[in-house]
Amino acid sequence: MRIEQLGDGTPEIAVVAAIHGDEPCGVRGVERLLAESPAVERPVKFVVANEAALERDVRYVDEDLNRAFPGDPEADTHERRLADALAREVRDCTTLSLHSTQSYAEPFALVDTIDEVARSVCPYLPVSVVVETEAESDGRLIEYPHVVEAECGLQHSEQAADNAVELIRGFLTATGALADDAEPVAGDDLCEVDVFRLGSPVPKTEGDDYEIFAENFERVTEGEAFAAADGDELVASEPFYPVLMSAYGYENVFGYRAERVGVLDG
Ligand SMILES: [Zn+2]
Incomplete structure (x- = not known):
């Protein structure tokens, strides 16, 4: 797990990339944003989660990290130990976790439930859809409070990496870390984020x-x-x-x- 920080102090905002090692868009987004090293109003933590899987371009090494939370520091598998470490890193943070799919090219957001964090963050993201998962407790990061997941686009695509940068920027604006012009990405279309509830x-x-x-x-x-x-x-x-x-x-x-x-x- 690699951790970088923008700004001074203890971050209450985190961006997590590479929960899945074969979804490199998040890491590329994080690296591009860090290379710009924008001035921040609040400190932000950037976490590249599963470096071992990322290196091999596989979803995971031993088991799916996004089914391994809360994890265990003494576990036999790489991902279960990592889940414990990652959960500690983001425990007190409002967190954006970046993923990609084989199913949809446009970015969209996922939350456990539409709560205050979802309401305040999602309108700033370049998305027209948010999916409420109301997940059965099956070990996903999204079950933690204050976590918004974003699907950046198609796995390994250039566009997904471009989208990741915009998603991070929107998230940092929503959380007050980037001053920007404080305009929601959607502008006047603020009310156009459709909410879908995940079923079977x-x-x-x-x-x-x-x-x-x-x-x-x-x-x-x-x-x-x-x-x-x-x-x-x-x-x-x-x-x-x-x-x-x-x-x-x-x-x-x-x-x-x-x-x-x-x-x-x-
Ligand atoms: Zn993923």
């Missing part, structure tokens, strides 16, 4: 060839074929919004069903 996963049946016909965040209607495994179509038994859905992004699921629950009005 869409399991993958066994197969070799997977296809997705639906677009993420675009409504699938009842009776619509939205995916296929080896040519066998999956048909929606009721309407839903697909989220994080991709043919090969996850081993056992295509992605998730979600419902649209409102807009953030800032």
